[in-house]
Amino acid sequence: MPRPIWSGSLSFGLLNIPVQLMAGTRTTDLSFRMLDARDKSPIRYERVNAETGEEVPWKEIVKAFEYDKGSYVVLEQEDIRSAAPESHDAIDVEAFVDVEAIGPQYFEKPYVLVPAKKAEKGYVLLRETLKRTGRMGIARIVIRTRENLCALLPRGDALLLVMMRYPQELVDAGDYALPAGKAGDYRISPRELEMAEALIASMESEWRPAGYRDEFRARLQKVIEKRIKAKGGKVRKSLEEPALRDDATTNVVDFMSLLQKSIDAKRRTPASKAVARKPAKTASKAGKPGKAAAAKPKPAKRAAKSRTAR
Numbered sequence: 001m002p003r004p005i006w007s008g009s010l011s012f013g014l015l016n017i018p019v020q021l022m023a024g025t026r027t028t029d030l031s032f033r034m035l036d037a038r039d040k041s042p043i044r045y046e047r048v049n050a051e052t053g054e055e056v057p058w059k060e061i062v063k064a065f066e067y068d069k070g071s072y073v074v075l076e077q078e079d080i081r082s083a084a085p086e087s088h089d090a091i092d093v094e095a096f097v098d099v100e101a102i103g104p105q106y107f108e109k110p111y112v113l114v115p116a117k118k119a120e121k122g123y124v125l126l127r128e129t130l131k132r133t134g135r136m137g138i139a140r141i142v143i144r145t146r147e148n149l150c151a152l153l154p155r156g157d158a159l160l161l162v163m164m165r166y167p168q169e170l171v172d173a174g175d176y177a178l179p180a181g182k183a184g185d186y187r188i189s190p191r192e193l194e195m196a197e198a199l200i201a202s203m204e205s206e207w208r209p210a211g212y213r214d215e216f217r218a219r220l221q222k223v224i225e226k227r228i229k230a231k232g233g234k235v236r237k238s239l240e241e242p243a244l245r246d247d248a249t250t251n252v253v254d255f256m257s258l259l260q261k262s263i264d265a266k267r268r269t270p271a272s273k274a275v276a277r278k279p280a281k282t283a284s285k286a287g288k289p290g291k292a293a294a295a296k297p298k299p300a301k302r303a304a305k306s307r308t309a310r
Helices: 077-083 120-133 189-203 217-232 253-264 270-278 281-286 297-307
Strands: 006-012 015-023 063-067 071-075 090-098 107-115 133-142 146-157 157-163
Touching: 006 133, 015 120, 015 253, 090 146, 107 120, 120 133, 120 146, 120 157, 120 253
Parallel strands: 006 090
Antiparallel strands: 006 015, 015 107, 063 071, 090 133, 107 157, 133 146, 146 157
């Protein structure tokens, strides 16, 4: 069984669901090694000092940022840790948006969320609610030291966590010379549009992903196997990974109570009460009931909320 990439809890409102993040993709590319053509020995890559030509051991290597040509500033591990978010064990859902609101250019890589033992009820509750409302969750997850933006989507029996790109990573299509305007501006006749629509209609089909294969890889694999057999060798099979022990979760959660408290926390409180009671500071920044998408809690408060719920 594959090993989890990350373990923690999925939190929205006051609800916490222990989950594991599992790979949603697999590598199918054929990897090649570079050999010396003279004696077929593997080529080794070395870390070499550009000035002396000597090999540098890993313990002597540091990370640096080149802020100008030939000018570097060295970053210590403490510097990188200081910039990392505090919460590493929770997927904090910040908002729920319509599934049609986000374009495909924002989505990058899918993962599968698997509930821990005794956490199935909360998992199914969120999955079915997302299906009924046509919403997806927008959250953040910290893997190693990097904070990632991600989307939470229901697909069949699973909750998918899809890594997203930040807007700053995307190139605006308007930066390119694109043909703007209507079809008539490019002398496209109504008859040509009708013919194009008829062609598309004739090619309509249901989406069957199993029908699409990497044909180049399959043909190359056969060539490799043929060469191995010609040498009298055997094709090695990939070894299965050892089974993973599931973490047992024995918490009995009152979901109705937590849901009601989460909704109440989003209600606006009167200004007088907000001054009188310190806890009202968090509630006063929330949106109206049922509009969890409007609230965007600060990272430190989200982490504290997750620890309290757990």
